[in-house]
Amino acid sequence: MKTTKSKAPMIVTIVVIAAIYAAVFIAEQILPPTSMLFTVLKKGATYALVAVSMNLLNGFTGIFSLGQAGFMLIGAYVYGIFTIPLEARPQVYQYFDGGLVQFTVPLVIAMIFSGLAAAFFAFLIGLPVLRLKSDYLAIATLGFAEIIRAIFQWNGLGPVTNGSNMLRSFPTFNDFNITDGQGNVTVYLSTLVPFIMSGVCILLIVLLIHSSYGRALKAIRDDEVAAEAMGINLAHHKRLAFCVSSFFAGVGGAMLAMYQTTVQAKSFTSAMTYEILLIVVIGGIGSVTGSVLSSFLFVACSEWWLRFLDEKQMIGDFEVPLLRNGFRLVVFSLIIMIVVLFFRRGIMGDRELWDLKFSGKERKRRAKE
């Protein structure tokens, strides 16, 4: 017997995703490029990738790691170091005689380097750290991220990392726009390209999750001892998940560098990891689409929709009370508390967008029985 799972939800999902990409492309041509919408979309796409990579560990493998900011930092730096144009290096590395690295690689190669560097560090750290369980692992990875941050700011490494000075002048999202000879933009691609980058990476993660490897990871999450008794090599699989997750966090770091246009180690704080963790939890631990949705919502709330709360607002002659600088964060925290209270398992739980229709049917079927 072969139980057939309906293909329809999958097709609907593909159509929806294609429509979103088309909408992004069209919006970019029509709306002014300074619109907040594009800031949100670009940062959202970046955070979505990092959140999904974190979900691969926390949600699908059951490894509670808080090293995401550290791996993003490695990715962002590697990207910057390999893509700053040679002519800009003397200015960027002004305190270090133009820096040690005197070559550049194409952008996509640099992004892959970013991922590989992060994965390499993950491999090294994983050797001792992955023996730990839950909270202890979280503490160890958090500590690692802080150490990385300190090392990258160390002046001794200045010729490579530029010490505590920022890296800049590397290609950013805006460089994806196609321009004519006079520097006027003919086709806007600065939002679509990050969407494509992030989309490809997330697709790869989804494919991994749905492979037999992914099934083994979920088995480890559910019951380590039983998984081991089934012959699943725990150390090997955990290391694999850790490295893959870090690889994509590194790529996400490279995208963040492109979004921010500058990179400085001191901005990759543990607060950044907590933001990502928040996105994963709100989206639903174990749901890829949940992480993607919630990262856009999170970025939109924190950067855009709640901005008005930070300014004085007048309704006629009446000044709305409480609104002042910082009030946005109060409301934001309240929203998060409400979400956590009412959607205890996140927006999506552990379901995916393409499961929604299926689970609706299933519920009806069960109700009949």
Add this chain to the structure above:
Amino acid sequence: MSLLKVTNLVVSYGGIEALKGISFEVEQGQIVTLIGANGAGKSTTLRTISGLVAPRDGRIYFEGRDITDYNTQKIVETGIAMVPEGRRVFPNLTVLENLRIGAYLRKDKEVIEEDINYVYDLFPRLKERSWQLAGTLSGGEQQMLAVGRAVMTRPKLIMMDEPSLGLAPLVVKDIFRIIQTLKGTGMTVLLIEQNANAALHACDYAYVMETGRITMTGTGDELLASEAIQEAYLGKQADKPARS
């Protein structure tokens, strides 16, 4: 030659000897059971055979090969499957995914599909619930799934740790019928039970364990007839009152 041969196995956890040198054999095609009270070392024995615990002394032979130093993965590959105590199915995976995890180390894709159908034939209930999350199954169904998952590794020897634990009497009957079915298909079963009565009726050969040692051996019928066994494990009073 026996399928599984354990000689003088010693296991200690942090200074406490859980197994004090036990030896036993499991013959091909038989149901062999280890019975005994809590803490006798039955589970430790199984965990040691499947490589989850390293022994301090003694050897384990499977089909004449020394597998004492194999890791769990290799032991599963040689053909020993375990149904762990308390079932331990993967609650957030579907029934089908649980079965596929059982076949994780196998490369023969087409045969795996056949074996899934074979398990579904053994347990039609699982087929009905193929897309359900394993955590939503009843205790008995979970036990079937745990057995099915072990069968998916294509084992020569299947080891079961307390399969009747926490199940309703009717379901326990089902489980023992399944064990007989497995035997019928040529599989060898090493069974651990506290339910001595049911285990002794089902088995071909039995070993009685007490605090890390094997104290008595015999066929199921021999032990059922033994007064000491009746007194200690079957709750029948001989001339002395049963232990409190």
